[in-house]
Amino acid sequence: MNRNYLLVAALLALPAFAQQHELATEAVGIELGSVQQVVEAYSKQHRDIRSTFQANLGGHSLAADIRDFFQRDGKFSISGQALGTPNSVFMLKGDQKKAYGYLVLHDSKKAFEYTTDKHGRVWAHAVPLKKIYPDLDEKFIAENVPEQGLLAVSHPVYSSMALRQAPHIGPYNNQDVTKLESRPGSPYVFYLNTRAVMNGSTPLNGVSKENMYRAWQSVADQYSMLNMNVTTNRAVYDAAKAANVLRTGILNFVNQDGRSFAPVHSFGTTSAGTLYRNPSSGFDYGYGIGMTAAHEVGHQMGMLHDGGGGDGEYFGGIAAFQWGPIMGNYWRGGSWANQLFTWSRGEYTGASNKEDDFNIMTVGEGVPYRADDNVSGKAMVFGASGVIDPRSNWGQIERNTDSDAFTFKLNSNGVLNLRIDPIEYLRMLDVEATLYNAAGSVVARSNLAVHRSAEFVNLQLPAGAYKLVIQGGAEGTPANGFSKYGSVGYYAMKGSLSGTIGLAR
Ligand SMILES: [Ca+2]
Ligand SMILES: [Ca+2]
Ligand SMILES: [Ca+2]
Ligand SMILES: [Zn+2]
Structure with a gap:
């Protein structure tokens, strides 16, 4: 065991930058070292299995098993699990000046967030699980899925002009739903891993291929301004990940009912979001699961919820205009015939979150916009x-x-x-x-x-x-x-x- 970076789990005074974190009673922080020291410690551990980067916080070990270690052009991405803890997730990513990550112990519902202070020091803090997984809120289902299910929801109707002008545009036409790509050739790849809900090229649970297609298409639609290939093709993802994991993200479809959730800022790592079915509320594939997938990918890009306007954490949109934010409650407006769910910067009255969603995607995560297709007419x-x-x-x-x-x-x-x-x-x-x-x-x-x-x-x-x-x-x-x-x-x-x-x- 390498002791060079063994850190003392002293009760450190909470630094000013973390005071807004709403920490629980065990509000303890621990400094792990400079970004460079921390990355080098994990790098050494990745090279040498006998070396483990150790730290303890609030009686919990922060030691991790490193599955993926990736470094390029001054940036890094590290993914794994808590050491010896199967139902857990560890992720750390960043550049030479700033690191962000977390270690989550799902069984004990403990979460530790890694942030960087203004002096370039990396800290771990105990945080509520919900800070890492914004959708892990027991109230969500009651508030956000209509009690009558989705029977009242108006599924979008294809325009008669939707004629495959791009690969993701137009109705399902017998495509192999395990090979879908919205932008073939892009080095930025978001992988919708549907393997657990497919038997070969046939969806399980009686789900139609058309509805699998619509789920993928919904995500492709809401990220089509980015130079990013939304794909269900594992080989495409594997190649992109091997080339540069910093340009990839992954969302796992799970073959059981439950509450979907995804870790914030996990794009650029192999730390995945989780997409459940929820057929009892009509929350299955097609439009419903597609909307949820686009929202979860939003968290992975680093976005938090658009709340306020009297609706609490999830803003329900403005009915008079049939508009709502993707990072809000997209179900309340599900019955609008001309519904428009978009990225937002919190301009509506009472908005709780003024984050610029496009800036988060294109600057924060560095996924570029597509080039203008019509510059001079x-x-x-x-x-x-x-x-x-x-x-x-x-x-x-x-x-x-x-x-x-x-x-x-x-x-x-x-x-x-x-x-x-x-x-x-x-x-x-x-x-x-x-x-x-x-x-x-x-x-x-x-x-x-x-x-x-x-x-x-x-x-x-x-x-x-x-x-x-x-x-x-x-x-x-x-x-x-x-x-x-x-x-x-x-x-x-x-x-x-x-x-x-x-x-x-
Ligand atoms: Ca209009
Ligand atoms: Ca244009
Ligand atoms: Ca133009
Ligand atoms: Zn959410």
Whole structure:
């Protein structure tokens, strides 16, 4: 046993930075050393089985069994378990200046969180289990799953324009649900491990392949602004993990009923989230489990709950606009026909959490946004008789500052009929469309209220050049409604333009 890092479990005064942690009565912290010392100690342990990094806190050993040790470009990711304790999880990750992690003993319901102070010292503190697993709250089921089950829930309806513009867009079409990939080739991979709920390529428990597909699709939809491949393919995950575990995450589907939960900040490690079934409340595959999976992956990305507004820990959304935050209570709005569940920064009245979700994903976890697919405008594509086909006219609002322009030209007077739909199954995009003439004046603008599409009906247009600009929409006010903050995703357009159509540019 290596004693170099044996640390004295003295009753240390609680440092100021930890005072907000709401620690339990055994509010004891222990300093483990600098980030570099701690990482080197685990590295040594990983190389040499006779060496164990020891520390004790509140009578509990913090010694861990290291399963995965990964270091690259100044960053590290360590995963394992508490030494000799099967039902436990250990994770530590970070860079040379900052480490974050935890050790959780599930049987004794003990959790220890590892944080870094401003001097670069790593501390372990006893914390409530719920601080690591935000969904481990006994009240959740009662508050968040409607008592009548999900019978009243309106499952999203596919837009008729959802025609496989990207691999995750459109209804199930006999795909092998063990081989799904939303963005093949991306080095960032989130693995939905469905092995425990599948018999080969057939789902267990009478679940249809279509509902397995929808569960995967829901997660793919709510992360489609990221350059990240949401996959059910184990080989894809294994290859990405071998290349760089810091770019991967994993959520395990479990073949039993229960309350799903996932550890915060576990993306970039092999510390997994857990997704249960709950068929007695209708909480099975398809839309329900897909929403839950997207929420749990949110925790793994580092997000906490969006509460407040009179709803406690889980904000239930704003019914007048059929909008709610993914990290809130997404069931209360489950019966809304045009439901819009998005990432949030807590702009609504009474918000308990003003975290910028996109910043957490793209800066905190370093998963990049997808590149803009339409930087300087594209020519609108017309078929015979001026038909506008959604297979040729579509795009993606990748971030809330994006706008995409489509240009066309009329050599005579014409009439435009055009509908623009969000085309993802679990859409996050509220479409706003604006038509400009050659002088740059607004000819028409559409953002249907309490609806996610935009449309122009029998719009009379004089000859001239036009530019249609698509962007994420907002409704109401940010305090009572939603801003365009979370309005991102894929769209397509369908319609016709009469008159003599010229070359756009
Ligand atoms: Ca774009
Ligand atoms: Ca653009
Ligand atoms: Ca709208
Ligand atoms: Zn949660």
